[in-house]
Amino acid sequence: MSGKKIQAPKGVSEYVPPRSVSFEFVRESLINPARRAGYQLIELPVFEDTELFTRGVGESTDVVSKEMYTFEDRGGRSITLRPEGTAGVMRAVIEHGLDRAQLPTKLWYSGAFFRAERPQAGRYRQFYQVGIEAIGLDDPAIDAEVIAIADAGFKAIGLTKYRLDITSLGDSQSRAAHRIDLVKFIASMDLDEATALRAQINPLRLFDDKRPQIRSAMEKAPLLLDYLSQASRENFEQVRRYLEALGISYVINPRMVRGLDYYTGTTFEFVHELLGAQSGIGGGGRYDGLMSELGGQELSGIGFGLGVDRALLAAESEGVISADAFVSDLFIIPLGGGAKEQALRIASSLRKAGKVVEIAFGDRALKGAMKSADKSGARYVVVLGDEELNSQSVELKNMNSGVSTSVSIDSLINAL
RNA sequence: GUGGACGUAGCUCAGCUGGUAGAGCACCCGGUUGUGGUCCGGGAUGUCGCGGGUUCGAGCCCCGUCGUUCACCCCA
Numbered sequence: 442m443s444g445k446k447i448q449a450p451k452g453v454s455e456y457v458p459p460r461s462v463s464f465e466f467v468r469e470s471l472i473n474p475a476r477r478a479g480y481q482l483i484e485l486p487v488f489e490d491t492e493l494f495t496r497g498v499g500e501s502t503d504v505v506s507k508e509m510y511t512f513e514d515r516g517g518r519s520i521t522l523r524p525e526g527t528a529g530v531m532r533a534v535i536e537h538g539l540d541r542a543q544l545p546t547k548l549w550y551s552g553a554f555f556r557a558e559r560p561q562a563g564r565y566r567q568f569y570q571v572g573i574e575a576i577g578l579d580d581p582a583i584d585a586e587v588i589a590i591a592d593a594g595f596k597a598i599g600l601t602k603y604r605l606d607i608t609s610l611g612d613s614q615s616r617a618a619h620r621i622d623l624v625k626f627i628a629s630m631d632l633d634e635a636t637a638l639r640a641q642i643n644p645l646r647l648f649d650d651k652r653p654q655i656r657s658a659m660e661k662a663p664l665l666l667d668y669l670s671q672a673s674r675e676n677f678e679q680v681r682r683y684l685e686a687l688g689i690s691y692v693i694n695p696r697m698v699r700g701l702d703y704y705t706g707t708t709f710e711f712v713h714e715l716l717g718a719q720s721g722i723g724g725g726g727r728y729d730g731l732m733s734e735l736g737g738q739e740l741s742g743i744g745f746g747l748g749v750d751r752a753l754l755a756a757e758s759e760g761v762i763s764a765d766a767f768v769s770d771l772f773i774i775p776l777g778g779g780a781k782e783q784a785l786r787i788a789s790s791l792r793k794a795g796k797v798v799e800i801a802f803g804d805r806a807l808k809g810a811m812k813s814a815d816k817s818g819a820r821y822v823v824v825l826g827d828e829e830l831n832s833q834s835v836e837l838k839n840m841n842s843g844v845s846t847s848v849s850i851d852s853l854i855n856a857l
Numbered sequence: 858g859u860g861g862a863c864g865u866a867g868c869u870c871a872g873c874u875g876g877u878a879g880a881g882c883a884c885c886c887g888g889u890u891g892u893g894g895u896c897c898g899g900g901a902u903g904u905c906g907c908g909g910g911u912u913c914g915a916g917c918c919c920c921g922u923c924g925u926u927c928a929c930c931c932c933a
Contacts, residue, residue, distance in 0.1 A: 446906090448924070503931050507858075525933085554933075559858070562927065570933055639930090651929080700932055721932060748933030776891070809885085811893040824892065840893070 452560030453567040471571040474593035475549040483548040491519040497528030499702025508556040522555035526572045535737035544577030563719035574744035584707040585683030599761035602714040606694035609677035611669040619668035648696035666695040703728040715758040723747035769797040772819035774810040776826035
């Protein structure tokens with residue numbers, strides 16, 4: 442070997458066996474509820490025109506102002522690795538006219554996202570999300586359904602130690618009225634420069650500050666929830682009633698702050714108890730202005746993004762992931778060249794029937810091959826030698842009990 | 858971007874007040890002729906993250922760098 446080892450770029454999450462099995466399980470668990478609710482796959486590029494995010498997500502957000510992977514391509518275009526999913530989905534919906542079909546348009550996606558942050562437990566520069574978007578329908582029932590779909594995903598993984606925070610950001614008039622009072626309130630506080638600047642960009646951020654002085658000072662701050670218009674309040678109450686009807690418990694958190702500018706109305710966040718500083722395992726909400734901001738119709742939508750990496754971490758910390766290694770149905774050990782040919786044939790026909798079959802290649806000693814069969818977690822093992830080739834019948838060994846039964850090669854499929 | 862901790866075989870780690878490396882697990886071979894999981898015997902493996910410095914001599918000290926990790930910030 443010559444040359445230095447090349448390592449993965451800083452802060453990326455990657456999954457190798459056996460943990461990749463758990464990762465796949467978590468991701469599928471999060472996707473399935475969406476499929477069952479009639480959401481359809483949308484597969485999008487991981488890079489987009491930079492302007493999509495500056496315009497869609499909002500220039501004042503940290504995500505856009507300092508966490509984007511932006512570069513110029515060979516044609517001099519400014520390209521950005523997607524930091525979140527919703528903006529891209531909206532772009533594609535508009536571009537392909539998906540909003541001209543029967544509404545709501547219901548889509549799910551899954552894939553990698555990128556944020557140039559300092560890595561930390563549960564925070565990576567490349568991470569995975571599963572998300573859905575329901576576009577073009579204003580009905581509190583769909584808000585509740587979207588939340589229920591996310592909740593069903595977490596439950597399917599087996600998570601129990603998490604809570605659901607919800608709030609409503611109301612309509613634009615509600616927010617404007619609240620903002621005036623909140624800014625007034627903050628002006629009376631004694632803030633350091635950095636915090637004052639943050640407050641200036643988005644005064645709501647101070648609700649999220651972790652420092653005790655700020656926390657206690659903010660206790661008396663005016664809450665957006667108290668400024669909701671009649672319509673917004675009724676809408677939010679309706680969402681809550683639906684959630685209760687679904688048996689989904691939640692906590693109203695009027696201090697919840699979301700990082701993306703486009704949220705309006707119902708917003709929510711799933712927070713896990715055992716995760717440490719990066720405890721949000723998923724979140725989302727309604728966005729009214731996003732479509733038109735991106736040049737589409739005046740349609741609102743609601744969606745969520747769930748963190749696959751964090752959900753996996755949560756599952757591991759709860760101990761609900763049975764770290765089941767890969768398990769195959771049958772392990773074939775061929776002895777000799779003729780047996781290999783036959784093993785290949787048997788394996789491929791069993792695989793066609795949906796069985797997971799492995800073959801011990803490489804002319805290892807039988808004992809060694811048996812060991813690898815054992816390690817692979819195979820349920821059954823078959824040794825294929827001259828005797829078996831002549832008689833067309835094999836000893837099917839059950840690796841659990843150690844018992845072997847004689848079966849003809851043709852009827853192997855029935856015996857598995 | 859800011860701050861703390863850490864970086865020794867594939868993995869988890871030990872290595873005393875500086876004298877050029879070890880354990881467990883895993884892996885490979887064997888314990889006679891075609892059957893694993895236990896047991897026994899044997900074996901391979903590291904430029905001690907990288908670069909520089911101090912020293913007669915550094916895995917142990919100093920500086921830098923890269924990476925990991927935890928927290929802030931932010932968020933999935």
